[in-house]
Amino acid sequence: TKMTTILGIESSCDDTAAAVVRMTDDVPMILSSVVESQTELHALYGGVVPEIAARAHAEKLDHCIEHALDQASVGLRDLDAIAVTAGPGLIGGVLSGVMCAKGLSAATNLPIIGVNHLAGHALTPRLTDQLAYPYLMLLVSGGHCQFLIVRGALDFTRLGGTIDDAPGEAFDKTARLLGLPQPGGPSVERTAVDGDPSRFSFPRPLLDRDDCDMSFSGLKTALLRARDAAVADKGGLTTDDRANLCAGFQAAVTDVLIEKTRRAIRLYLAECPAIPAIAVAGGVAANQTIRVGLQNLADQMQTSFLAPPLALCTDNAAMIAYAGIELFRAGQTDDLTLSVRPRWPL
Ligand code: KG4
Ligand code: ZN
Numbered sequence: 052t053k054m055t056t057i058l059g060i061e062s063s064c065d066d067t068a069a070a071v072v073r074m075t076d077d078v079p080m081i082l083s084s085v086v087e088s089q090t091e092l093h094a095l096y097g098g099v100v101p102e103i104a105a106r107a108h109a110e111k112l113d114h115c116i117e118h119a120l121d122q123a124s125v126g127l128r129d130l131d132a133i134a135v136t137a138g139p140g141l142i143g144g145v146l147s148g149v150m151c152a153k154g155l156s157a158a159t160n161l162p163i164i165g166v167n168h169l170a171g172h173a174l175t176p177r178l179t180d181q182l183a184y185p186y187l188m189l190l191v192s193g194g195h196c197q198f199l200i201v202r203g204a205l206d207f208t209r210l211g212g213t214i215d216d217a218p219g220e221a222f223d224k225t226a227r228l229l230g231l232p233q234p235g236g237p238s239v240e241r242t243a244v245d246g247d248p249s250r251f252s253f254p255r256p257l258l259d260r261d262d263c264d265m266s267f268s269g270l271k272t273a274l275l276r277a278r279d280a281a282v283a284d285k286g287g288l289t290t291d292d293r294a295n296l297c298a299g300f301q302a303a304v305t306d307v308l309i310e311k312t313r314r315a316i317r318l319y320l321a322e323c324p325a326i327p328a329i330a331v332a333g334g335v336a337a338n339q340t341i342r343v344g345l346q347n348l349a350d351q352m353q354t355s356f357l358a359p360p361l362a363l364c365t366d367n368a369a370m371i372a373y374a375g376i377e378l379f380r381a382g383q384t385d386d387l388t389l390s391v392r393p394r395w396p397l
Pocket of ligand 1: 194
């Protein structure tokens with residue numbers, strides 16, 4: 052049997068994370084996955100503050116890594132390599148993680164593997180379901196929204212994506228405009244449960260275009276206008292209207308994502324012979340309405356739909372360790388000269 056054990060480190064946004072993943076022959080297993088969120092640190096500011104994030108990562112990383120190794124009952128000498136997110140993301144945080152990985156690498160002589168954060172998300176269905184290449188990935192998070200043909204750990208084709216905001220960002224702004232807590236996705240989803248999605252009308256941008264590009268910045272303008280009209284009408288924002296606004300907004304995002312996925316499948320078929328399995332990743336893929344919509348589309352197309360468990364949709368280090376395993380087995384290791392890339396398209 053062939054066994055590869057890798058420590059993963061993730062610090063590109065506001066989660067500090069470490070994980071150990073082991074692949075025995077072709078079967079991956081998460082031995083541990085530790086995530087320390089910084090949500091409360093940034094709550095005061097209504098968004099992630101890069102300086103605060105970088106400092107917090109630097110403070111939390113050691114503990115996170117120790118915890119992950121402990122939980123996995125793995126020592127540094129049981130590892131084959133250290134995988135670390137080298138971008139894209141907030142430069143200070145990425146640097147904290149890469150410096151930490153370099154320190155460990157210098158002390159142990161273990162190879163270091165720089166991982167693209169987006170590749171980590173995009174390969175997650177292989178970690179959770181051993182999904183075979185190629186497949187169609189909808190990567191949908193707070194900072195990203197794109198359709199990818201995933202052919203290999205280093206072989207991605209971007210079919211299209213957002214031309215402005217990412218949906219997670221739009222969820223977060225919606226929450227802010229309606230006085231709901233951050234992160235906005237979960238609180239908007241919870242509030243939408245009691246709402247009527249047709250009470251307010253929201254646009255479905257770019258559906259007249261045959262490609263799979265998307266736009267979400269117009270939705271927040273529509274939301275602001277609808278909110279102000281409702282407030283002027285009733286002298287304040289009622290609980291019902293808040294729920295209706297959340298439901299209407301969520302329905303618009305869902306419709307756009309589903310319709311554009313249909314078009315992404317068409318573009319995919321121009322390059323690959325068979326209808327692909329549809330997989331999602333990224334924080335917004337935690338949304339149940341979006342998941343159900345994509346599942347229905349997959350049923351219609353007679354293909355499969357794969358959504359990782361929620362904890363592996365949002366930022367984590369198990370996906371970085373797993374991507375590291377695929378790169379390690381392909382002979383793609385780095386050394387102490389590894390540099391960070393704040394921008395790093397797949
Ligand atoms: O992937 P992620 O943890 O971080 C990056 O952006 O890389 O995604 C975080 C984003 C946030 O914008 C958050 O509001 C959104 O994912 N999100 C959701 C849900 N849970 C998290 N959006 C919609 N519905 C949810 N249930
Ligand atoms: Zn992410």
